[in-house]
Structure formats: C-alpha cells, structure tokens
Amino acid sequence: MSEVANTSDNTASRSTSVVVVVQPSDVSIGKQFIGQLIRDLKIGFRSRGDFINPLLFYALAVMLFPFGLGTDATILKNIAPGVMWVLALLSVLMSLDTLFQRDYMEGTLEQQVLHGAPLSTLVLAKVLAHWITTALPLVLVSPVLAVMLYLPGHAIPVLVLSLLLGTPVLSLLGSIGAALTVSVRGGGLLLALLVLPLYIPVLIFGASATAAAANLDGPGYAGQLLWLSVFMVLSITLAPFAGAAALRISLEQ
Amino acid sequence: MLFENLSLEIRSGDAVELSGPNGSGKTTLLRCLAGLSPDYKGDIQIGDFIYLGHSSGLSGLLSVRENQRWYASLSGKMVSEEDLDDALSRVGLAGYQGIACAQLSAGEKRRVILSRLLYSNAALWLLDEPLTALDKEGVALVHDLIASHCKSQGAALYATHQSLALDAAQALDLGEYGAISKTERPYSHIANPEHNEFPVDV
C-alpha cells in the first residue's frame, strides 16, 4: 500500500492508514444507537447529581435577579427573556462536564471509540440521552421561573418552544467542547471558553424570539424560531462528526 | 521513538506474549494495533479484534447484565441471554447478573471484563496487562481462556509482566533499545480473514 518506510528525514510523510476490516455487525446501527441511548439514560437518571444540579442552578440563578434589580415589574419584565435564556445557556454549559467525564473515568469511553458502530452515532446517542436528562428538565421548569420574573403569560409558550429548539444546539455544540477537554484536568472552565462564542447565535435568536413574543405590538417571533430550527438541524447533522473526531483525538494519549 | 521496523504477523492459533520494561511501548503497540493512537508510520491490516486495555472498565451505576448487554450491542454482535450467562459462569461469576458493578471488587470487575472475550467471539484478542488485580485462580483462568481460544483457531497478543508460560506462546520483547529482539523461531502467521502484516516504526 505504500513504499517501505525508510526513516531518513526528508521522506514526505504520506497518510498512513489503519485498514480496519469492520466485521459486518449483525446488529443494525439503529439498534446500537438505541442500545447506547438506553444505557446512557439509565446512567443519567441513576446519577441524580448530574440530573438535579443544573436544575437547581437555573432556579437559584433566576431567583438572584430580583434580589439584584429589585422587584419593579417593568424592569423585570424587560429583562426576563434575556435572563431566562442566558441562565438556561449557562445551566446547559455547566451540565456538559458530565457528558463524557464519567465514561472517561470508568474507562468505558475507550470501548465506545473502538467498536463497530460509527462513533458519531454513539456520540449522538450520548448527547440525546444527556439532553433528555439535563436540558429537558430546564425547559420544563422554565415557565415557573419565568413567572417569577413577571414574563407575560402569552410569551411563556414561545420561551418554552425556543428553549426546546435551542437547547439541543447548545448540547450538541457543547459536546464538541466536552470531547476536546475530556482528558484535560480541570477542563470545565476551558470548556466554557471554547464553547461560549459558538453559543452567541443561539442566544441572539432565542432571546429575541421570547422578547418579540413578550411585547404584543412588536415584530413577530416566527423568524427567530425558524432560525433556531435551522441551527438545530445543522448541528444535529454536523456536530456528532466533529464530536467523534474530537473524542478519538482526546483518547490518543 | 519507541521502536522501529517491527514486523509482526500473527496467524490463527498463535499466542504472542509481549514483554519488556515499563515504557518500552507495549501499550503503545497494542493501542496502535487497535487504531486508538495514530502516531506511527507503517501499515496495519487487522481483522475482527477485541482490545482490553488496563483502563477498560465497567459503568459502576449499571448492573453486570446491563454492562454485558450494552457491550454486546456496542460490538455489533447478536448475543442471547444464555451466552451472556454462560460467559459469566465460565469466568466464575455465575449469578452475578443483577449486582451493580460499583459493588464488585477489582478482581470481580476484571472477570466481568474478561467475560467479554467469550461472548464477543472476536478472532484476535489484544490484551493489555490482563492479569492486573487477579488472584491465583484469576491468572489460571486467563491462562485457560487464551489456551482454549488459540486451540479453536483464535489468536492473542497480550502484554504482561508476569509470564503466563503458555506452551504455544512466543515472546516478543520490546525491551531492546529502539530495535526488536528477534526470537529464534520466525513469527507464525494468523490465518485470519485479513492476515496481519505490521511493519511499524512509531
């Protein structure tokens, strides 16, 4: 496949490849996806810490704002969409540590990188399981917290919808950062640094969709929601590949 | 550079014992073979293999059976419940299905991992320090597993400090500085669907 490797210095490096003859696995990729999803859902729900902490952080953080800004309804009403979205984003970011860390510590991540199923489907399964166990509760609890910030009632459905569309994007983009920093000691802060710039578009459209829904006479919120769904589709298709590549690289050491 | 122009062909029925002091590249060689680390020049052709690193573990929150079922689906094999039970009993952990892995001792965890070798029926076993945390029976268990695997046309390449004294085993000592010590017998070959040609320098 390539000429004999001589170790003199100025040989051009050519792509060395591992010809891994993947045995035709009799288990379809769909089943492997489901198998991985069920396994990670079990782990997610059994490790209550990873499941509850983002939720508590979200509630506590929202509660802090009235203490900081006073209870004047007009002020809180104006900042409610932005605050809800920024705190949801930070809660998702905080929960991303546990996405690969637990498997990395227990050594099971290596097996996932190794075996038959294409790694990107496994990463997608892991991120979906992680989203269900951490981000979905945030979305479900956000109406209650929105009321605490006097967000008008008619805006709450749009807030929930925009969070439903936006948080998967946050989890998927975050999974790339989590995969890059899984083997780095103290990777949590680094993860935030890597991923926050990528969160800006989602925050812009999410917060402005909710804000547009809040003031009735303003422009509509449909456009923003459509953009969020564009981001979701884009990240579902592309992010797992980047995540898989990042995972393979982090596990090289 | 750990070692260079290492050429290794493993044929079915062959067991190669990889030895050498720490840092001589045993793990790196196995990881390159498994495709985990791409830092090498050369070609690897490898068929259906299973790799058990010394860090390969179990999910503590899942029970033994859940771990097994997940691992089977991961490696793309349709494995019936009986096979899983049979694998467990062969490693001496019959009836451990329901126990959460967090409560198992290191030795028991190691045996659950070894049971993967049985129900994944991979042709080539790549084992990195399989004897860690195993007592005397455990070592004997590994010895029998590899011996029977090689008899039934399988092959194994395992790195270890404590020799397994398998009769058919050939030694591959990475201890030499930068070069491979040639054992007297030429390497036998594995009649794997894909014969393993592996000229490497890392």
Place this chain on the structure above:
Amino acid sequence: MFFDSFSAFLEMGGHGFYVWLSFGLTGLLIIGNVVHVRMARRNFFREHAQRQTRRKRSGTVPSNSGQNQQHKATEL
C-alpha cells in the same frame, strides 16, 4: 500635505489624541510581535546549544528513546 502646519498635523482638528493613541498602540503591539518572534528564535538556539554541550559531556547519543516528546513548543 493636507494639514497647513505640523502642529495642525499633530492636533488633527481635535481628534489627534485618538488617532495617535491608536497608531501608538498598534505600533507597540506590532513591535511586540516582532520582538517575540525574534526572541523565540534566539532562545531556541541558546537552549539547544546548552542541550548539545550537555549531551556531548554525558556522551549519550542524541536521545530519541523514551516517551513521545512532551516539550510544549508554543506560547500564547
């Protein structure tokens, strides 16, 4: 010359402070970059020469055994 006198050139119709501040900062950072790059080159040669003399004294062949080279080359 757009400006009639040198002092007008400095003063720039009231905006001189901002213009000269930004040109000064840019100059500083550009020179900083050049110095950084030249220093990195000089330091490497000095360090490497020391490594050579140490190796010659201890008589070992240029060591390329041992783990993948861990030395971190870049700095931010």
Place this chain on the structure above:
Amino acid sequence: MGVLKTLWHKLGSPRWFYDMSRSWSMIFGILAVLLLGAGTLWGLAYAPADYQQGNSFRIMYLHVPTALVAQSSYLMMGIAGVVLLVWRMKLADVLAAAIVPIGFSMTLIALFTGAIWGKPTWGTWWVWDARTTSMLVLLFLFIGVGALRDAITNLETAGRACAVLAIVGMINIPIIKYSVDWWLTLHQTSSFSLVEAPTMPSSMWAPLLLNVLGMYCFLGAVLTSAVRTGILKREQNTAWVNEVVEQELA
C-alpha cells in the same frame, strides 16, 4: 499538475520548508516596512479628512487592515487544521501553532482601534457595532484555541485537538457574523453604520490598499519566522537541527 503534486509531497518534510524559506522572512519584512510606511504616511498626512467624522476616520487605515489580517489568520488556522487532519502534515500543525499569537494580537489591535474610532463620533469608549463585536468574538475564538493548545501536554494530540476546534470555529464564524449583524439591525439606533465606509475618493482608499498589503506582508514575515522556529523545536531531536544550530552559532 505534477509540479503541484511534488510540491505538496515535499511540503510533507519540514526540513525542506526550513531550507526553502530561509530568505522569505526578510523579503516580507522589507516589503511590509515599505508598504506600511508609505500607506501610513499617506493616510495620516496627505489623505483628505472625512466630511462627517473629521480626522478620526484615519484610524480606519489601521483598523481595516488588522481586522482583515485577523480574520484571514483564523481562516488560515482552520485550513491548516483541515490539512493536518486529512493529510497528517506536521508543517500544518506548526503553522497553526505559530499563527495563534499573531492572530490574537492582530485581533486585539483591530478591537482597540475600532473602539477608539467610535469615541469621537459617539462619545463612548465602547460601541456595540458590527466591527467591534465581530472582533471581540474573534478574540475569544483565538483565546479558546490558544488555551486548548496550552492545556494538552502531548504535542500531537494538542495539534489535532486544536485543528478540530479551529475547523468548528471556522464553520461558525459566518453564522456568528450574520446573527450579530441581524442583532445589530434590531438594536442599532443610528442608521449610520461604520462598517461600509462611504464611497471613498481614490485619495482615501489608495493608502488603505497599501496598508492592507503591508499588513499581509507583515503577517508573512512574522509567520515565516515563527514557523521556522517551530520546525526547529519540533525536530530538535533530529541530526539536521544540530547542524543548523552549529552553523548559526559558529
């Protein structure tokens, strides 16, 4: 086609590049000094003032070139990342590592000059305007890649990890740019935006062109030198580096 193929093949060996690029840094350096000197002098002293912004618009002669070079540095890093991951070319990793400090300082300059430029017209040091915001985001993207490279000890892994991050960042830059621009139209009070300078007479944009070319030559000069040092560091265990060191110090 054959020439390109062999060139690409040769690029695989850092030593070939090291020998070949011996004089590039000097040539780029001289060109940069000439172009930047001429452009700055012309822009500062001879170009007419802007009828709206007065003389503060001269900061544009710094802001636009550095912003362009900053964005192209990130683009280069992304492309070097692709080359590293697909063809495993060590030189691409050395280039990606070398470009971070330069790109970072270019973005910093663009950020400062953008902010200072806004002060006379709006009276505040920071303006949420398309230029300054996109430079701010680019700054954090650079810091992210630099921090990741610094956090991973193993050189090869760090290179590949930063390559993935640079590629992901590169794909996201247009998305971020357009969502920021859209967000600005939402909140932009003044209709006048500093992004597209009004159609400029030739005496205004000629020095700008000189400065842009000069800044790219500066990038070439600093980058070549940084890459060559990077190559020496990466290959310090090889024999040819020892010769180079001896020649240099002899």
